[in-house]
Amino acid sequence: MDTPLSVEDAGAQPDLWLTPKRASKDRPHYLGHRDRLRERAAAGGLAALPDYELLELYLFRAVPRGDVKPLAKQLLTRFGSLGAVLGATREELRTVKGVGEALALDLELLHEAALRAAREQVARRPVISSWSALLAYVKAALAHEAREQFRVLFLDKKNQLIADEVMNRGTVDHAPVYPREVMRRALELSASAVILVHNHPAGDPTPSVADVDMTKQVVEAARALRIAVHDHLVVGRHGTASFKALGLI
Known part of the structure; x- marks a missing residue:
C-alpha cells in the first residue's frame, strides 16, 4: 500500500x-x-x-x-x-x-x-454620398441615450461635415429647439447646409406632430438665409426615421 x-x-x-x-x-x-x-x-x-x-x-x-x-x-x-x-x-x-x-x-x-471611428467615416467624404456611414454614426451616438438630445450636423458647400454639435438636451421625451439658435450657429460656422438629428429614448423613431412642426420652423428660418436643410433624422433603438424619405421635407 x-x-x-x-x-x-x-x-x-x-x-x-x-x-x-x-x-x-x-x-x-x-x-x-x-x-x-x-x-x-x-x-x-x-x-x-x-x-x-x-x-x-x-x-x-x-x-x-x-x-x-x-x-x-x-x-x-x-x-x-x-x-x-x-x-x-x-x-x-x-x-x-x-x-x-x-x-x-x-x-x-x-x-x-x-463613436470617433464612426465619425471619421462621415468626415472623410461628402455626407450625402456616404449616407450609410452617417446613419451608422448617428445610431452609435444616439440610439441608447436615456434622454432626448437635439444635435445639428453643419455642412460646407461640398456637403462635408464642419461640425456636429449638441444644441440642446432635454427630458425622456422632449428637447427644446430654437430655430434662431440653430441658424445663428450655422452662420458662425459659414455652413451652407444642415442635417437635424434627435433621438426618441422610448425606442420608436416615428416623428411626432411636435417634431414635424419644429422642423418646419427650422426649414423656414434656413430658407431666408439660403441654408439648406437636407434632412431631419430621428433615432431610436428600433431604427432611424428620415423626414426626407417620409416626404416631410
Whole structure:
C-alpha cells in the first residue's frame, strides 16, 4: 500500500496531495475559463462570440481575477443590449453591483472610441454620398441615450461635415429647439447646409406632430438665409426615421 504524501512532501509536486475529486471541489469552476475563451476568440474570431462573451472578454482587462461572466450577463440584463451597455453613462453603469469607477470609465472609453471611428467615416467624404456611414454614426451616438438630445450636423458647400454639435438636451421625451439658435450657429460656422438629428429614448423613431412642426420652423428660418436643410433624422433603438424619405421635407 502506498504511503500518502504529506502537504510538505507535495510541495515539489503541486496538487499531487489532492485527489481528483477534492481538486475539482476546491478549485473554482472558472479557473482556466479565461484562457479557453481567449482561445475560442482567436480560433473562431470575435464575431463568432455571443454578446455576453464579447463583453466578458473585455471585462478581463478591467477585472484581472475572478469570474466576470455573471457581471457581463448582469450588465446586459440591466441595460438590454450590448449597445445600451456601452451607451450608458458612468453614473448608470455604477448602479450595477460590481461596477466601480474604473470599470465604468473603461466602458465609456470603449463607446467613445467606437463613436470617433464612426465619425471619421462621415468626415472623410461628402455626407450625402456616404449616407450609410452617417446613419451608422448617428445610431452609435444616439440610439441608447436615456434622454432626448437635439444635435445639428453643419455642412460646407461640398456637403462635408464642419461640425456636429449638441444644441440642446432635454427630458425622456422632449428637447427644446430654437430655430434662431440653430441658424445663428450655422452662420458662425459659414455652413451652407444642415442635417437635424434627435433621438426618441422610448425606442420608436416615428416623428411626432411636435417634431414635424419644429422642423418646419427650422426649414423656414434656413430658407431666408439660403441654408439648406437636407434632412431631419430621428433615432431610436428600433431604427432611424428620415423626414426626407417620409416626404416631410
